[in-house]
Amino acid sequence: MSKRIVYYEHGGPEVLRWEDETVPEPAHGQVLVRNEMIGVNPIDWKLVAGVFKSDPAPFPGTPGWASTGIIEAVGEGVNNFAVGQAVIVDSRARLAVTSGSRAGTFREYLAVDTRQIVARPPDVSIEQAAGLPSSAVAGYSMVHHLGITEDDTLLVHGAAGGVGSAAVQVAVARGARVIGTASPANHDYLRSLGAHPVDYTADMVEVIRKLGPITASADAVGGAASVAATVTLLPAGGGAVTAWGDEHSQAASIPWVRHPDDELHQVAKLAAQGVLNIRIAETLPLSEAAVALERSRTGHSPGKILLQP
Ligand SMILES: NC(=O)c1ccc[n+]([C@@H]2O[C@H](COP(=O)([O-])OP(=O)(O)OC[C@H]3O[C@@H](n4cnc5c(N)ncnc54)[C@H](OP(=O)(O)O)[C@@H]3O)[C@@H](O)[C@H]2O)c1
Known part of the structure; x- marks a missing residue:
């Protein structure tokens, strides 16, 4: 037997249960991964809360889109991965819907x-690897989507979070100038990444304007204030993208980020090269997933929250 986190109804973190399950057999085209570390993303508490009305996942559900571990068995038809190999898992909805299920990562096996999955590069720690899927791939994909180059000045809303900090690091590595919004507690962190920090207060637009014109905007926050700032500051022809499409971004015709098929591979490569570094806030036992989701739900965790099986 192994352990997993499970929920039987939508709600807050209090609906999560800690239960036994039979270790699954990998089906055709699947591998069995023994998780070494699990990454927590905002999508996890949102799915448990039932934010997405079209969520196809039936109850009982297990949260989690991100993990890293070791392959313990391979199913039929698998010839590109082997038992004993270390991998990174990104249980993205697009693929999960295609395959008819979403096996959440908050479990031991x-x-x-x-x-x-992609192979985990030897130079990438298990903590860094677990922190890459979902948030860092979205940050990478936003910069890729916008085609950021050294000629750009990119505004990143929510630059200190998992998505935003990845967007900052990838854009800086491409030679772009980056302005990032965050609360003052995160300004030294943003400077350490090479971004110009700006607080997201009422005069945010004026403060950013004084730093010079922007050419593109990547929004990892959403909501009225971020979208209004993008619309006001972005010149005609500038690119904008969001990681959290809501009524405000839709009204402003700001698209939800397009994810390239090789995003997880690219992000793992950037982590191995030292371009991408995930800030880790804390590591909790998997059995304390409810505490992790509650902290993620605040929207102000000082880095990635990890769960150890
Ligand atoms: N489309 C996708 O593929 C995709 C993938 C992953 C995530 N997402 C979405 O992207 C969003 C961010 O995810 P995440 O993983 O980066 O979350 P996170 O790691 O929890 O970070 C949230 C960040 O937002 C900042 N923040 C909160 N309010 C802000 C505001 N008004 N202005 C600027 N910054 C603000 C916080 O910084 P301070 O503490 O300094 O306030 C914090 O650093 C979530 O909505 C998530 O669901 C989308």
Whole structure:
């Protein structure tokens, strides 16, 4: 037997249960991964809360889109991964919907489609690897989507979070100038990444304007204030993208980020090269997933929250 986090109804973190399950057999095209570390993302508490009305996942559900671990068994038809190999798992909805299920990562053992894993580079720690899927891939994808180059000045809303800090690091590595919004407690962190920090107060637009014109905007926050700032500051022809499409970004015709198929591979490579570094806030036992989701739900965790099986 192994352990997993499970929920039987939508709600807050209090609906999570800690239960036994049979170790799954990998089906055709799947591998069995023994999780070594699990990454927590805002999508986890949102799915448990039932934010997405079209969520196809039936109850009982297990949260989690991100983990890293060791392959313990391979299913039929798998010839590109082997037992004993270290991998990173990104249980993205797009693939999960295609394959008819979403096997959440908040469990000790996980049977997962090989299209949802990449090899973990030897130079990437298990903590860094678990922190890459979902948030860092979204940050990378936003910069890729916008085609950021050294000629750009990129405004990143929510620059201190998992998505925003990845966008900052990838854009800086491409030679762009980056202005990032965050609360003052995170300004030294943003400077250490090479970004110009700006507080997201009422005069945010004027403060950013004084730093010079922007050419593109990547929004990892959403909401009225961030979208209004982008609309006011972005010149005609400038690119904008959001990681959290809501009524405000839709009204402003700001698209939800497009994810390239090789995003997880690219992000793992950038982590191995030292371009991407995930800030870790804390590591909790998997059994304390409810505490982790509650902290993620605040929207102000000082870095990635990890769960150890
Ligand atoms: N489309 C996708 O593929 C995708 C993937 C991953 C995540 N997302 C979405 O992207 C969003 C961010 O995710 P995340 O993983 O980066 O979350 P996170 O790690 O929890 O970070 C949230 C960050 O937002 C900052 N923040 C909060 N309010 C802000 C405001 N008004 N202005 C500027 N910054 C603000 C916080 O900084 P301070 O503490 O300094 O306030 C914090 O650093 C979530 O909505 C998530 O669901 C989308």
